Amino acid sequence: MDQQSGAASVIAVGQVAGKVWSLCWEYYSGAGDTKPDIDRLMGCTLALQNLLQHAQYLAKDPGAAKLVVSMELIESTAWELEREFKSLQKVLEPEGGQDIPKSSVEWPLQKEDMEKIIQLLERHKTTLITAMNCDQMYEADYSL
Numbered sequence: 001m002d003q004q005s006g007a008a009s010v011i012a013v014g015q016v017a018g019k020v021w022s023l024c025w026e027y028y029s030g031a032g033d034t035k036p037d038i039d040r041l042m043g044c045t046l047a048l049q050n051l052l053q054h055a056q057y058l059a060k061d062p063g064a065a066k067l068v069v070s071m072e073l074i075e076s077t078a079w080e081l082e083r084e085f086k087s088l089q090k091v092l093e094p095e096g097g098q099d100i101p102k103s104s105v106e107w108p109l110q111k112e113d114m115e116k117i118i119q120l121l122e123r124h125k126t127t128l129i130t131a132m133n134c135d136q137m138y139e140a141d142y143s144l
Contacts, residue, residue, distance in 0.1 A: 009078040010056040014049055016085040021045045023092040027107050034107040037114045044121045048081065051128050058132060073131035081124050088117065 021042055028038045055074045058067070091108055109117070 009075050009082070010052050010059060013078045013082045013085065014052050014056070016082055016089060017045050017049045017052070020085050020089050020092065021049070023089065027092070031107055037109070037111065038107060040118055041114065041121075044118055044125070045085075048121060048125055048128075051125060051132075052078065052081075055128060055132060070131040070134045073134070074128060077124055077127050077131065081121075084117075084120060084124070 024038050024042045024045065028035060028042065031038055055078070059071060059074065
């Protein structure tokens with residue numbers, strides 16, 4: 001992976017994750033008993049956005065060429081996350097791209113589906129954190 005393609009894939013994920021977060025917020029403002037679920041998804045999405053921003057900085061760093069393992073893992077994880085967030089965006093967006101009506105908000109995800117999504121996003125978050133630390137730990141050991 002070159003630095004530019006890695007940064008581009010991370011940026012793309014950040015954008016679609018931002019759209020998912022915005023859609024969640026629209027549901028949250030009018031949702032009743034699903035607020036805790038929506039809040040968890042929003043928190044997980046925001047944490048991934050922040051982590052991806054750090055990965056983007058890592059990919060742009062001049063020393064990124066040395067981080068072969070982590071850069072490949074970050075890029076593949078970003079690709080998977082982009083696909084997951086786009087799928088989630090389709091579920092959350094009302095038909096025709098209209099705004100979510102505030103008066104009759106019904107969260108489109110069941111509790112079981114939410115748990116699967118959260119687990120998947122958490123797994124990707126763990127992978128990203130591990131990838132970002134992988135080569136850095138190697139570099140630290142190698143420099144000793």
